[in-house]
Amino acid sequence: MGDCVFNVLIQIRFMAKKSMIEREKKRARLVEKYAAKRAELKEEFRTATNPAEKLAIHRQIQKLPRNSAPSRKRNRCWVTGRPRAYYRDFGLSRNVLREWAHEGLLPGVVKSSW
Incomplete structure (x- = not known):
């Protein structure tokens, strides 16, 4: 990992x-x-x-x-330091959250489909 x-x-x-x-x-x-x-x-x-x-x-x-x-x-992404589009639950910005979710690095996070 x-x-x-x-x-x-x-x-x-x-x-x-x-x-x-x-x-x-x-x-x-x-x-x-x-x-x-x-x-x-x-x-x-x-x-x-x-x-x-x-x-x-x-x-x-x-x-x-x-x-x-x-x-x-100001809340910042702990990986990139990006101040906007910050997700508190993960401490990540949307860009990193998306990348890591696709890579399967965030346990329990699945792509939404309905």
């Missing part, structure tokens, strides 16, 4: 730029690093009643790195 996967990987033509993939990895690291602090500040913000206190907490949240927000993270 190892050779099959290797052959399929060679045939893929649609790779994202390496810099974009690395940027996304950096975002993932930042999200993980600041997750606890961000959650703590957001909880303080929810429980605060004084508007001045809320404003101060909001400013602290804004001072966190922009890329540490989970909404900045």
Whole structure:
């Protein structure tokens, strides 16, 4: 099976730029690093009643790195790095999903016919 996967990987033509993939990895690291602090500040913000206190907490949240927000993270295919047409169930883009399904590399995936 190892050779099959290797052959399929060679045939893929649609790779994202390496810099974009690395940027996304950096975002993932930042999200993980600041997750606890961000959650703590957001909880303080929810429980605060004084508007001045809320404003101060909001400013602290804004001072966190922009890329540490989970909404900045983009799902990418783990094989090609393609950001669009991403299938969460497999972690693959549609191109790789199609190729691997035809090769029989995805257990339980069959071509639909009706």
